[in-house]
Amino acid sequence: MEELSVAWWAWVVLGLVLLVGEVLTPGGFYIFFFGASAVCVGLLKWLGFTQGFVSEGLLFVGLSVAGVAFLRRPLLEKLPLRARDTPDTDTLTGETAVALVEIPPGGFGKVELRGSVWSAVNDGDAAIAASARCRVIGVEGLTLRVRAS
DSSP, X not given: OOOOOOOHHHXXXXXXXXXXXXXXXXXXXXXXXXXXXHHHHHHHHHTTOOOSXXXXXXXXXXHHHHHHXXXXXXXXXXXXXXXXXXXXXXXXXXXXXXXXXXXXXXXXXXXXXXXXXXXXXXOSSSOBOTTOEEXXXXXXXXXXXXXXX
């Protein structure tokens, strides 16, 4: 019985499709390793280092899992975040928000800004009353730093 085999160029095409998919999706940098692994398997098959679908499949899975497990985090730390992955939070600084609850100095609460509810921390010395306006002085992740207006 003859073993099933995939042409070397099919692996390369699969890899290129996956690499393009990584570029077009806002994923967490996972698809890249599957695409790179498929290209590697295709090149190794072209050079004659693999024989048969089972060995190619195992090599593909092994390279993909190893890449995600050992290379993803170091590469993410070295590569800058893509602009489309980071919201333009700098435009929130200087905006006026409305406190939904009383926020004591140094305390946490909720504010409404641009129709959305945000977590907020009061960086000022005065408490911010519920329904009072406050100024956004900075953004840390998904939390706004605010002060009484």
